[in-house]
Amino acid sequence: MTETVRLGRIAGVRVGANWSVLAIVVLITVGLAAGRFPLVAPGMPVVLYAIAGVVAALVFLLSLLAHEVSHAVVAQRNGLAVEGITLWLFGGVASLRGEPASPGADLRIAGVGPLVSAVLGVVFLGAAAMAGLAGAAQLLVAALGWLGVINFVLAVFNLIPAAPLDGGRVLRAALWRWSGDRQRAAIIAAGAGRVFGFVLIGLGLAQVVFFRGFSGLWLALIGWFLVNAAGAEQQYAAGQQALAGIRVSDVMSADPVTAAPDLPVQQLLDRYVMHHRFSTFPLLGADGRLAGLVTLDRIRQVPSDSRASMRLLDVACPPDEVPAAGVEEPLADLLPRMAGCADGRAVVLDGARQVVGIVSPSDISRAVQGPRYHPA
C-alpha cells in the first residue's frame, strides 16, 4: 500500500496514510450523521450530527492506528524490522520486514492487535455507560457507544482464522507449532483466507441482489481484497517451500567486484560497469567492512553531469539497511529480508564479517529454475 501522506512517528514507527482512507471517513461520517445518530439521539441540529460523525470517524482511525502500532511494537520486540504503518481503504497495514522466527513470536505479533481493539471496545463502552449515568448529552453517549461496538467488531472480524487477517496468522502459528512446518502452515492459513474471501464476495453480492443493500458492495470489495492478498501469501509460501534445503552459499555470486566508498560515480562506470556483467557493487571501507551497496539502478538515477563529482557513498544504500546473510543460512530465511533500498540484493558475510558474495534476484531465479533443484 503506497503512502500518500506522511503523518509522523508513533513509538518510533513511521505512520502514513493513503488517500483512500478518506473513503472510510466519508462512509462512517455519512452512516452515523444520517443514520445512527438521528435515531439514537433524536431532535438535534443536522450540523451537530455531522460534527459528531466526523469526530467519531477520526477517533475510529486512531483506534485502527493503535491496533496497527501494537502489531509493529510487538514485531520489533520479536526482532523484526518495521517499515511503517499505512492507513488506507480497508483499515491499516503494518509493513514488517522479515518473518517471525518462531510460532510463539508469530502468535504474539498477530494476537496483540485484536487484543488492543477489544480493550478499546471495553474502554469506549465503559465511557459510554459512565457518560450516560452522568447525564451527558445523548449524542456523546451514542458516539462513545458506537466506538465501543466498532472496536469489538474489529477485534472479532480480525480473529477470523483466515490469512491475511490476524486470526489467519494465529491459525498459522498454531499449525506451525503443531506440525513444525511453517510453509505448510502458511499455505493452509492462506487457503482459509481465500475461501473466506469468496464467502464474503458471495454474501455481499447476494445482499445487493436480494436486498438491494449498497453495503453488500463493500463486503464484496473486502472479500475481493482478501482473495487477492491470500493468493499472494499462498504463492509466497509455496515459493519458500520450493527453496527448502537451498543455502545462501548455493546461489550466491562469490568474490564480487567491490569499490571504495569515495570513488566518483563516473569512475565506477568507466572502470567496471563497461567491462563486467555485474550490476551490484558492495563498497568496502578501509577496514574491509561493508560501507554501503550501490546498484546500477541507483547509479542510473544520478544525473550525468553530477557523476564526476558525486561519490559512490552518496548514492549507496547505507550498510545497516543492506540485507546481510551468513554463508550457511537457508535462502528461505534471507528472502523476506531482501526488501528496502538494496534493490533486492543482499550481501553474504563470513564469520569475520567480510563480504564474500552477493545474492541478486537473478541468482535466486537461477537456483529455483535450475536443473539442479528440479531434476527432470
Ligand SMILES: [Zn+2]
Ligand atoms: Zn491486526
